[in-house]
Amino acid sequence: MAENKISTQPYKGSRDFYPEDMRLRNYIFGIWKKVCERFGYEEYDGPFIEPFEIYEAKTGDEIVNQQLYSFIDRGERKVAIRPEMTPTLARMVAQKFYELPQPIRWYSIPNLWRYEKPQRGRLREHYQLNVDIFGVDSVEADFELFLILINIMQEFGAKENMFEIKINHRELAENIYTDLGIHKKDFSELNKAIDKKYKLSEDDFEKMLKEDVKLNNGQINNIKNFFKNPYPAMQKMKTSGAAAIRHLLKLCDDSEISKFVKYDPTIIRGLDYYTGTVFELFDLNPNNIRAMSGGGRYDDLVSMFLNKKISATGFGMGDVTFTNFLQDWKLIPELKNSCEYLITLWPSQERDFYDRGMELSQKLREMGKNAEMWLDSDTKIDKQLKYADKKGINNVIIIGENELKNNEATVKNLETREQKTLPLKKFLTDLK
């Protein structure tokens, strides 16, 4: 028989959240939400399915051609399951742009899907905190995003030695490439190589510059020298991109977050819509090489929908790499079942036990206590206690023959193993 059964495994690269997994998810989302609201951000959400075309133009070839879950619906519309939230966000902002008070500070925690090879830190679905500001041109907005990111990390108990933010600027990077003698037509391939640099040996990086980007030896040497000590080139550049990143670095240096932020020209970001500052948050644990969060300025995205240029900056932070971070640094506290009481049911066919137990359960619930009642009248009390123990319910209430007769309850604390029998009335008054 068993071989005819349907598999109980979830779809490849996706997750089942059992109650203990869900507690962790709720813990993480809870802190994400709390910190975002602390900075005045409001929560929004959009649909899981979007028209295909909103990803087509700006989301990037790799995602659209290799990773997108897209299909034709029963009404012949080409649609896609969202692989990222920013196009939905831009669509929503464009839709009500003239009604919405500005600046717009919004956050969301959507579930996103990409057809990837499942591996550590990367699944086919993940949840991603998205935090964005629309309508602030200046780098003070990017600085605020850094404050939020670092506040989130600190709220989880992360310390200075555990993470850092690396920043770059798209325009500055292009200015520098030009100064290094690279032609504009090679920027895109060069960015691809630089984006992979952190995973490559020096030789392999050089090989990529030669074979894929097709740079000559002089250009390659310039690139290599630049990466050895990138600060001077950034400091002396006289363009608005360079000025912006210097201003941003100054804001960081003058504040309590200075130790967490540094300029790093290897930060590229894969998405096509970035126009200015880009940044990524890294785990300093070498086991966790992938960025936990990334973002930047995308002042042009809304123009897909609206004949208007709207400045925007934001970041995303995925739950899979972030959970790895918390696990590796042992930052996950014990997360308990929210249920505080199990009202056991005395094994008896007499209806009174059930009625008394139900009455007490309802009283506890009315008092705002979470209380579960045992319903099967055939189960030994011992087994009910074991159940409470296994589920992490701290208090067990027993109403046996004597307790029923005397209007009493025996209350057992499974942590301290303390047990006492007391009048029901007193038990309830003590709780208040």
Next chain:
Amino acid sequence: MAENKISTQPYKGSRDFYPEDMRLRNYIFGIWKKVCERFGYEEYDGPFIEPFEIYEAKTGDEIVNQQLYSFIDRGERKVAIRPEMTPTLARMVAQKFYELPQPIRWYSIPNLWRYEKPQRGRLREHYQLNVDIFGVDSVEADFELFLILINIMQEFGAKENMFEIKINHRELAENIYTDLGIHKKDFSELNKAIDKKYKLSEDDFEKMLKEDVKLNNGQINNIKNFFKNPYPAMQKMKTSGAAAIRHLLKLCDDSEISKFVKYDPTIIRGLDYYTGTVFELFDLNPNNIRAMSGGGRYDDLVSMFLNKKISATGFGMGDVTFTNFLQDWKLIPELKNSCEYLITLWPSQERDFYDRGMELSQKLREMGKNAEMWLDSDTKIDKQLKYADKKGINNVIIIGENELKNNEATVKNLETREQKTLPLKKFLTDLK
């Protein structure tokens, strides 16, 4: 130009949740969660995409053939976007059946998709609270579900005249059909007709019995007489299904929820997997004719995955019809922005205003206050106040030339229109 832009509308039948919509969603979900946890239920979740086959057998023809969003993934797997949560739940229970403490009391609020014609109370996507118990055979479990449903309704402020639960039993219904002279082969068509009865005139119902179910006049008369007064047939039936529903009705009658629950043989439920008690929650407002919630016992579903019969009962409650209910009965309270303070930025190129404002913002945040800071140094204070007003931020803080010099802040309450200037230190101490 504008005609080349991509549409800003969400995919047909789906919703954008702007911050004010999200506040309502969070309000509803918050109460759903609170009540479920009050009864000891733990939250779980599963993936948005599932293998097609878990819906194929038991979810029902209409959903699978006409409404399911299914497609072939890039690895040639046939998959579907979940149209309901119960098959995922059964899969998860089967997967860890031997490790999970039992009974299993779980809830979830998944987003579900069905390709339907969008209309009032029905969209292509909706959120649905799912509440289920596995491992309790007796109707005390169904009774507990009613308590939860009614507790939810009361928590939202719903009164006796606003809603009711109607119950039936699959086996009892079949026993009664047999007694009325209907053949087993006609049960399925008869159920379809009865399921639509509430939308039909008496004549149209009769026509359906004749033409679709193909009953003769004697059978039709029996059915009509039965529906005129169904209680006696239920009361006298001597089968386990009848005994179960009488026991359940007795539990209700003996409790505080008696006024909300009644036997109604028109309750059928469309899903194929129900095996015993079935029930639906109705709005008593005639504008809102559709059931807001439905459920029942499905003791056989887990056997799709596991060679084992596991008793189960549960219900689902969709957010679209439920929101209509709250709106029509005017049960939605004012839901405010969680941000309490706007720290304005004095329009000046002097950096000190920004620095002082940022320092104060961070202090407020450290004290657990939600505070937003204005970042653009070119905006008139009046415009900043209007922004706060429009967003429902109650308190505005102004640090102008004098305040900066004297270490003060002007605090304005936008509700009471009160305004005072006081030393920064005193402002912060008063807050504590």
